[in-house]
Amino acid sequence: MKKISYIPHIVALCLIIAFTAALYYPALAGAFIFDDYHSLSFLKYINGDVNLDNVLNFISFADTGPLKRPISVLSFLIDGNNWPTDPFPFKRTNLIIHIFNAVLLYFIILVILNQSSLGTKQTAIITIFSVAFWVLHPYLLSTSMYVVQRMAMLSATFVFLGVLTFLLLRKKAEISPHNRTYNLIAVVFLGCTMLSVLSKENGILLLLLIPLLEKQVVQNYWGFSQLPKTWRLLLFWLPVTTFVFIFILQIPGYMSGYADREFTLYERLISQPRAIVNYLHHYVTPYYLTEGIYTDGFIKSTGLFKPVTTIISVCSIVAMFLLAFVKRAKWPIFSFSVFFFFVSHLLESTIFPLELYFEHRNYLAFAFLALPMVSFLFNKWSTIGTVILSVVLLFTSFQTFLRASLWGNDFLMHKETVLAFPESNRARVWTSNYYSSWGDYNSAEKVLKEGLSNNDNMELKLNLLLISCQKHQFSNEEYNALNAMLRKERLIRKDLKVLGMIIGQILNAQCGLSLHSEKLYQVLNSFKYSVENNNSKGQLLLGLSFGRYYFKQESFDVASEYFLKAFALGMDYENMIKTVSEFLVVGRPDLALNLIKLGKDRYTEEFKYKIDWKRHKEELLYFERIAYEDLEEKK
Numbered sequence: 001m002k003k004i005s006y007i008p009h010i011v012a013l014c015l016i017i018a019f020t021a022a023l024y025y026p027a028l029a030g031a032f033i034f035d036d037y038h039s040l041s042f043l044k045y046i047n048g049d050v051n052l053d054n055v056l057n058f059i060s061f062a063d064t065g066p067l068k069r070p071i072s073v074l075s076f077l078i079d080g081n082n083w084p085t086d087p088f089p090f091k092r093t094n095l096i097i098h099i100f101n102a103v104l105l106y107f108i109i110l111v112i113l114n115q116s117s118l119g120t121k122q123t124a125i126i127t128i129f130s131v132a133f134w135v136l137h138p139y140l141l142s143t144s145m146y147v148v149q150r151m152a153m154l155s156a157t158f159v160f161l162g163v164l165t166f167l168l169l170r171k172k173a174e175i176s177p178h179n180r181t182y183n184l185i186a187v188v189f190l191g192c193t194m195l196s197v198l199s200k201e202n203g204i205l206l207l208l209l210i211p212l213l214e215k216q217v218v219q220n221y222w223g224f225s226q227l228p229k230t231w232r233l234l235l236f237w238l239p240v241t242t243f244v245f246i247f248i249l250q251i252p253g254y255m256s257g258y259a260d261r262e263f264t265l266y267e268r269l270i271s272q273p274r275a276i277v278n279y280l281h282h283y284v285t286p287y288y289l290t291e292g293i294y295t296d297g298f299i300k301s302t303g304l305f306k307p308v309t310t311i312i313s314v315c316s317i318v319a320m321f322l323l324a325f326v327k328r329a330k331w332p333i334f335s336f337s338v339f340f341f342f343v344s345h346l347l348e349s350t351i352f353p354l355e356l357y358f359e360h361r362n363y364l365a366f367a368f369l370a371l372p373m374v375s376f377l378f379n380k381w382s383t384i385g386t387v388i389l390s391v392v393l394l395f396t397s398f399q400t401f402l403r404a405s406l407w408g409n410d411f412l413m414h415k416e417t418v419l420a421f422p423e424s425n426r427a428r429v430w431t432s433n434y435y436s437s438w439g440d441y442n443s444a445e446k447v448l449k450e451g452l453s454n455n456d457n458m459e460l461k462l463n464l465l466l467i468s469c470q471k472h473q474f475s476n477e478e479y480n481a482l483n484a485m486l487r488k489e490r491l492i493r494k495d496l497k498v499l500g501m502i503i504g505q506i507l508n509a510q511c512g513l514s515l516h517s518e519k520l521y522q523v524l525n526s527f528k529y530s531v532e533n534n535n536s537k538g539q540l541l542l543g544l545s546f547g548r549y550y551f552k553q554e555s556f557d558v559a560s561e562y563f564l565k566a567f568a569l570g571m572d573y574e575n576m577i578k579t580v581s582e583f584l585v586v587g588r589p590d591l592a593l594n595l596i597k598l599g600k601d602r603y604t605e606e607f608k609y610k611i612d613w614k615r616h617k618e619e620l621l622y623f624e625r626i627a628y629e630d631l632e633e634k635k
Helices: 006-029 035-045 052-061 070-078 087-114 120-135 138-144 147-175 179-197 201-221 229-260 265-284 309-326 332-344 370-380 382-407 410-420 425-437 441-452 458-470 476-488 493-507 516-531 537-552 556-569 573-585 589-606 616-634
Strands: none
Touching: 006 087, 006 120, 006 138, 006 382, 035 052, 035 070, 035 087, 035 147, 052 070, 070 087, 070 147, 087 120, 087 138, 087 147, 120 370, 120 382, 138 147, 138 265, 138 382, 147 179, 147 201, 179 201, 179 229, 201 229, 201 332, 265 309, 309 332, 332 370, 370 382, 382 410, 410 425, 425 441, 425 458, 441 458, 458 476, 458 493, 476 516, 493 516, 493 537, 516 537, 537 556, 537 573, 556 573, 556 589, 573 589, 573 616, 589 616
16 A cells, blocks of 8 residues: 555645636526426525425425435525525535535545555546546536536435545455444445435445445455455345345336336337447547537437447447456456446436436446546556646546536527537427517527427427417417317327416416317317326326316316316325315315315325325315314304
């Protein structure tokens, strides 16, 4: 083990921190984007008053994941406690977390290399370049400056902490193998896993990453002996078995999500090799203008040769994996970086019905990819290798600066993305929304129509109709077109959101349609065609829309039947409580009680093993008391 002089490393870290902050600074002027609005809008429950009740409400309404991701959610209170709010503090904190993660990664690589036969100078240079290629890579800026991806960043923070402390304690255990050290390893391992999971659920991958570290780094690279059998079982086999059990347990619940997607499980699985090869392509060819969050233009694979890049990607990944496996003893760091990359993608790039492609999935996965490349170049040709690495790093940094400048101007970023990736309907919709928010409906419609000229897409058509509603100029021709579309098109998740907005505006007579009630009824009947054989959110929206329609017509008994059917399909307690209160206002406590009974029955099943963060039961009991009091008054 080499003696470390920390002064050069402190100087190197200060330079990396300063350089990263300077490159990222233009991006801090950017606005909130995409899911930021939804996730951060729950800050309204804080309403400027940070107290226990408001904080609990904020956490409870944050629908970020099954565990609520409380560490990430609470971290937003550092930057704002009301809504709307200024995005600058949120992005600044994200940048600080990104830099802190780079510091952790620096010490991880330093600890790994310090145990090798490399000289002190070699260790320092390889560490500096390896970390710089990660923290300064333009591809990761879309994670760092997308505020809600703080969840992925904080999850990575605790993974890095877990990796670093494991390596340090593992060295100690090799020198002095006491149970006290092993106990400490177990506490840190499980503690960091829990903290990572409470930031974002895929932090559970640490259960696999630590055994990977033990095998590839500790044993194959450092040459340490195995841990005692009992501790191998507790620290490695038990966590891996736990991960596999949890993974299998979650599969049935997630499979239902494919009903609202435009791809099947098979199509997702064979599309992921193309996605992963694309991620790697962007890693080795850094460029400032990539899809960012507008990755919906990624084409799904429908077969191994459709497109042909599917089979090429599959073969490339198999070859890479086999090479890493065969050379795991001879090239331990290379194999470790490859396995680390694939394990990091194990949840978000496999069977779960997430979007096919997203850049933020590489935030953790890219962490060690530069290490074997930098080690090879520097060790093979010390001087020439350093020059090559420096030139590539300067080019990479320049691309990051260009991307930061682009992300600092939100509208320009959307506009440039549409031009570069015209296949992204999401980019078109959001650019159109910008124009609409300024009252420039002609430009908004132009962006959508340009997309429709190359892609007959339901989402774009619905957004065009929504603009007509916003202008209060929904024509009979557009109404007929909507009916025709609903009768022949299958609606997916993103279509339903826009359709719900259109239905809401027609329901409230905001589209400029004459006889809006009659026309809404016809629209809802047409909507039946697209969801009649689909147990999806479409049926929930249909039932709720019919319920609202009949409630407006004061046909309260019919409305109640539709509401009961809708909530039986998918319980939305906030919406149901609102509906209960509306029935009480119009003097129908009997119908309110029917909904409350359904809510209580579903509550008993749903919260048998879950925490009721939103205190639904209290609300149900409160409105139940009011409903019974109203019934007593009527007698």
